[in-house]
Amino acid sequence: MSVLVLGGAGYIGSHAVYQLIDQSEDVIVVDNLETGHKEAVHPKAIFYEGDIRHIEFLRTVFKKESIDAVLHFAANSLVGESVEKPLKYFENNVYGTQILLQVLTEFKVKNMIFSSTAATYGEPVSVPIKETMPTNPTSPYGETKRMMEKIMKWTEQAHGIQYVSLRYFNVAGARESAEIGEDHRPETHLVPILLQTALGRRPHIIMFGEDYDTPDGTCIRDYIHVEDLIDAHLLALKYLREGGKSTILNLGSNRGFSVKEMIEAARRITGREIPVKNGPRRAGDPSILIASSEKARHVLGWNPTRTSVSKMIQDAWNWHSTHPKGYEKDV
Numbered sequence: 001m002s003v004l005v006l007g008g009a010g011y012i013g014s015h016a017v018y019q020l021i022d023q024s025e026d027v028i029v030v031d032n033l034e035t036g037h038k039e040a041v042h043p044k045a046i047f048y049e050g051d052i053r054h055i056e057f058l059r060t061v062f063k064k065e066s067i068d069a070v071l072h073f074a075a076n077s078l079v080g081e082s083v084e085k086p087l088k089y090f091e092n093n094v095y096g097t098q099i100l101l102q103v104l105t106e107f108k109v110k111n112m113i114f115s116s117t118a119a120t121y122g123e124p125v126s127v128p129i130k131e132t133m134p135t136n137p138t139s140p141y142g143e144t145k146r147m148m149e150k151i152m153k154w155t156e157q158a159h160g161i162q163y164v165s166l167r168y169f170n171v172a173g174a175r176e177s178a179e180i181g182e183d184h185r186p187e188t189h190l191v192p193i194l195l196q197t198a199l200g201r202r203p204h205i206i207m208f209g210e211d212y213d214t215p216d217g218t219c220i221r222d223y224i225h226v227e228d229l230i231d232a233h234l235l236a237l238k239y240l241r242e243g244g245k246s247t248i249l250n251l252g253s254n255r256g257f258s259v260k261e262m263i264e265a266a267r268r269i270t271g272r273e274i275p276v277k278n279g280p281r282r283a284g285d286p287s288i289l290i291a292s293s294e295k296a297r298h299v300l301g302w303n304p305t306r307t308s309v310s311k312m313i314q315d316a317w318n319w320h321s322t323h324p325k326g327y328e329k330d331v
């Protein structure tokens, strides 16, 4: 049986494909290449270029391949863009997932691992954030992910599709061997922006707000290494195949780092100057997001091992410095 990875040409999806293949799984990748990169698809994976909203395309993939589980990363994921273009997000993320669930029902595929987000919580009532805390998304992006979790819950009840929804905190780093890495267009995430600045691709980084109610005034986030994150997906796959029940789990490191601490770490690891300019707060940024990942550790036996910020930035730097233009030669 094969594992289908939807969005397997994207940053997190491509890391999932590599780690599945490390574990000798047969992997099928579907990606519409809107934000993904063909070069990021593992050469041993079978690749179908197409869109999950096209039901006939998706049916063709399920007819041809023998699929027992799906990892679903195929979504738009920019908070700011989602505020500007909410309907794009509801259409791609929510409608796309609805089509996927329809096809899973038709082909009696019962296992689904879903890429969710801390953005489902919105401004947290307290930290560390537990899965039982209220969800009040502050962006259409977070809302679509929460809606998809709810759709999966009802589909499970009616059709028995079991799911593990993994709520990511701040994912960073790259595969240790530096074959694949993070390349978003446009880039909005702190770690790649720091490293692009270190490479001279940007003149400076703008620090969004220095007046937060935190020790150094900048936002605090919980950063998790992409390979640790994918380890949790592999464990979730095993869990579902062994008959585990549907659940929602946070994935983070239980520790927080401020933007200033991340800038200092990036300067130290790259040995490069990273000029900083102060800017206003970015709309919708909560001051502190830190996960409680106790449930993932307990339910899956997950034990992240690459937890230091230094390791995360070092691995990301290995990729950025060997791929200074990202995946495309002429950027």
Ligand code: UDP
Binding pocket: 170, 188, 189, 190, 191, 193, 205, 206, 207, 208, 209, 219, 220, 221, 259, 282, 285
């Ligand atoms: N950030 C920043 N400058 C940038 C990008 C990000 O100051 O150019 C800050 C951002 O305000 C947040 C943190 O870095 O506090 C992490 O942002 P990112 O976009 O990486 O992840 P998010 O927490 O929004 O998911």
